[in-house]
Each structure stands twice: as C-alpha cells, then as structure tokens.
Amino acid sequence: MTELIDALLPRASNPSPGSAVVAAVLPDGTVDITVAGATINAACLEGYTDRAAADVVFVIPVRGGYVVVGRFTPPPAP
Incomplete structure (x- = not known):
C-alpha cells in the first residue's frame, strides 16, 4: 500500500526527513525549498541563520x- 501512496502523491505532499534545496529566502524568515521537483514554503530553526538560495x-x-x-556542511577540500 505504501508504494501506491508514494506513486499517487509527490514526495513534497508526503514528507519524510532528508535534504532539500533552498529556492528563495523570504523576508518573514521562512524559505521556499525544492523537494522532489516541487517548491514549498518551510519554517527554519533559529540555528540556520545565514540562509541563502x-x-x-x-x-x-x-x-x-x-x-x-x-x-x-560541504566536505573539506582535498
């Protein structure tokens, strides 16, 4: 059944922990993120202060x- 749900709903609608890419930083402190090809708004923890697209x-x-x-954090340069 899980496979059917995953096939019907895009990952952005069926959230799970993982990575995303910041598409835009908004004036209210939230960010737009891209997950599985969809862009959605997300809140941020206080520790993520230097937000950037x-x-x-x-x-x-x-x-x-x-x-x-x-x-x-990017890996250290060789």
Whole structure:
C-alpha cells in the first residue's frame, strides 16, 4: 500500500526527513525549498541563520510540511 501512496502523491505532499534545496529566502524568515521537483514554503530553526538560495539543507516533516534544521556542511577540500 505504501508504494501506491508514494506513486499517487509527490514526495513534497508526503514528507519524510532528508535534504532539500533552498529556492528563495523570504523576508518573514521562512524559505521556499525544492523537494522532489516541487517548491514549498518551510519554517527554519533559529540555528540556520545565514540562509541563502541554493543552500542544500536538512529538513524534517512537521504537520504535513517541512522545517529546515540547517545547511549541510560541504566536505573539506582535498
């Protein structure tokens, strides 16, 4: 049954923890994120302060949407 639900609902409508890309930073402190090709609005934890478009962020599902926990740190340069 889970496979059918996943096939019918895009991942943005069926949230799970993972990564997303910030599409835009909004004046109210929220961000628009892109998840599975869909752009949706998300709240951010206070620790994610230096928000910028194109950030790859870790998100968790909350009440049918997402909350951004923080930005993934790029690996150190070799």
